Amino acid sequence: MKDLIERQAAIDAINGVLVEDDACKVWFRLALQNLPSAQPDKEKISDALYHIYRNKGTSTSAEGVAAIKYYIAEIWREIFGEEGPRWLKK
Numbered sequence: 001m002k003d004l005i006e007r008q009a010a011i012d013a014i015n016g017v018l019v020e021d022d023a024c025k026v027w028f029r030l031a032l033q034n035l036p037s038a039q040p041d042k043e044k045i046s047d048a049l050y051h052i053y054r055n056k057g058t059s060t061s062a063e064g065v066a067a068i069k070y071y072i073a074e075i076w077r078e079i080f081g082e083e084g085p086r087w088l089k090k
Contacts, residue, residue, distance in 0.1 A: 040078040048074045 014028045048071040055064040055071075077083070 044078050
């Protein structure tokens, strides 16, 4: 079963609800419009992967490792929308 809906479909559903308080409808519409996209930004992920591959190697410096860790965290946030796992924060 598909769990995702289109943002406009949700706004239309809110408009169709019989609620006497129009301010409530306006609040829900604004909340839906301000939600982040359900799909990750492919360009951000591609850019982060480029930087990871650019910094990896057999003689990667400590700065390179820190950069790789940073870009992995960026990819994690883009895909999952939250801070990374505990091992990534160390």
